[in-house]
Amino acid sequence: MENSSIFPFNSSFAPFCVAAAATAFCCLCALWAVRSKKAAVGHGGRPKKSCGCSCSCGVDSHTPYANGSAGERYEKGPATMAVERPMGGGSMMEQLVPEITTHTLSYLDYPSLCRLSMTNTSMRRAANDDSAWKALYHKDFTVEQDSVTPLNGWKSYYAATKAVVNINAIFYNIINERSLSAMGRLWLHADYVKCVHGSGELFTGYNAVMDSWELAFSWGQGIAFQIRDVRVRVLSDMAWVTLKAFVDVESGPFHVTNVFEFHNGQWYMVHHHSSVMLIDGEAEHHNIFG
Structure with a gap:
């Protein structure tokens, strides 16, 4: 008896069916691969690593960088890098030992220290440190008031001391x-007010x-006059200055004491006393200065 079927099968179509099935399977695999790749690509079109940052190369996320963590640092966005701080927190100046900070600032002069205090908060705090100004005072004036x-x-x-030194210089x-x-x-x-000139004469009263x-x-x-060895002491609204005043190198100095008072935001002289200049052990009165 001849075997029959509702859907007759021709053996010549078998290779064609196998090829069609294989082509369909390859298309499905290709479509799945494309969809998987799109899902793995980040916002910038670069593959995302497990850490969530964008990688500029095809290096596997588990592959270590040749320069340690530097590669990871430069792969972070600008906003992430801007908030990075030293491990100790704060600026480098804030991490210094106070004694080192004071010693460093002691090399600055008065204008430089004032300008430094206007840069930022940490510099202002360092520049306003009392120890730094004490060191600067001893360097510029005297250590007698330690x-x-x-x-x-x-x-x-x-x-205040600098203001008195300036008004004393204006006097000369x-x-x-x-x-x-x-x-x-x-x-x-x-x-x-009183004035004693180098001649030894005393004058009292403003007129x-x-x-x-x-x-x-x-x-x-x-x-x-050449002024040397200037020493200043300030007490709130009163100050006095001691110094040596030279007319020339050959003659000895005048030993001078000047006293100032602070009134209405300004220093005024209230007393000037100049020693008598001695020549060969005797007072020589060439003029009222001595």
């Missing part, structure tokens, strides 16, 4: 320029003191 504890700190004490510039009007503005207008300077300025040319 035991002094300024009421408003060493920075304020330094500024006025003598050199022989400006009676400038000398009148320098002295406090009070009846208790008498001004008359003495008018007489001193009438003597020839102005005198350019």
